[in-house]
Amino acid sequence: MALFPTVEKVCKTCHEPKPLMAFGKQKAMKDGLRPQCKECRNAEGRKYYRENKEYRLAQSAEWQRNNPDKRAVINKRCREKNLEKHKARGKRYLEENREKVLARRKKYYQKNRTKLLEEEKQRRFSSYGITQGDYDDLMAKQEGLCPICERSLFEGTQINIDHCHSTGKVRGLLHNKCNMLLGLAGDDLNLFYNAIRYLAECRMPEENSNKILKMEN
Numbered sequence: 001m002a003l004f005p006t007v008e009k010v011c012k013t014c015h016e017p018k019p020l021m022a023f024g025k026q027k028a029m030k031d032g033l034r035p036q037c038k039e040c041r042n043a044e045g046r047k048y049y050r051e052n053k054e055y056r057l058a059q060s061a062e063w064q065r066n067n068p069d070k071r072a073v074i075n076k077r078c079r080e081k082n083l084e085k086h087k088a089r090g091k092r093y094l095e096e097n098r099e100k101v102l103a104r105r106k107k108y109y110q111k112n113r114t115k116l117l118e119e120e121k122q123r124r125f126s127s128y129g130i131t132q133g134d135y136d137d138l139m140a141k142q143e144g145l146c147p148i149c150e151r152s153l154f155e156g157t158q159i160n161i162d163h164c165h166s167t168g169k170v171r172g173l174l175h176n177k178c179n180m181l182l183g184l185a186g187d188d189l190n191l192f193y194n195a196i197r198y199l200a201e202c203r204m205p206e207e208n209s210n211k212i213l214k215m216e217n
Helices: 038-051 053-066 068-081 083-096 098-111 113-128 132-141 176-185 189-201 205-216
Strands: 008-010 017-019 023-025 033-037 159-163 170-175
Touching: 023 038, 033 038, 038 053, 053 068, 068 083, 083 098, 098 113, 113 132, 113 159, 132 170, 159 176, 170 176
Parallel strands: none
Antiparallel strands: 008 017, 023 033, 159 170
16 A cells, blocks of 8 residues: 555644645554644644643653753754754844843852853863863962062962963963963064063163163173
């Protein structure tokens, strides 16, 4: 027997003849198709959900709690399949609820600050190829000071791991602003020499020679 003996089928709910592709598959039926068309079946599903919303939400939440691994797999598959749709929806929600989202993020950060900072530190260690021991050795070698501004590294808002952009080798620990100074100058020594000379020449005459001599020595 052919799977689709006719080109149309009458829906059991709306009683309208529709193309076979308008019906979902069901192996138990003789023709292999559900008696209801997809449109009617979806409408009934939405109606049932509205009438039993609290029960369905509680049922779904319980399943998700009992099946975290399956839930993660399903969520990942769904997101990959509808990536652009998810991005657009997330962007639209953020635009419409910016204050609410920022407040929620701030509350979450305050509640989980220690955990988040530790996770961020471990990510940085991994990206620079160092361990906590290497980090502690650098801190001890610098005696807890930033080698550029010579202030305590713990005075700033963030301690940056400075590295050579050519070789990737870690050079030391710097304040965020001091690290940005090197980055903006592109590690070009001539720029720093010129900047020192410029600042020295803009000062009092008696200071100029001392600054320039110190720079050249």
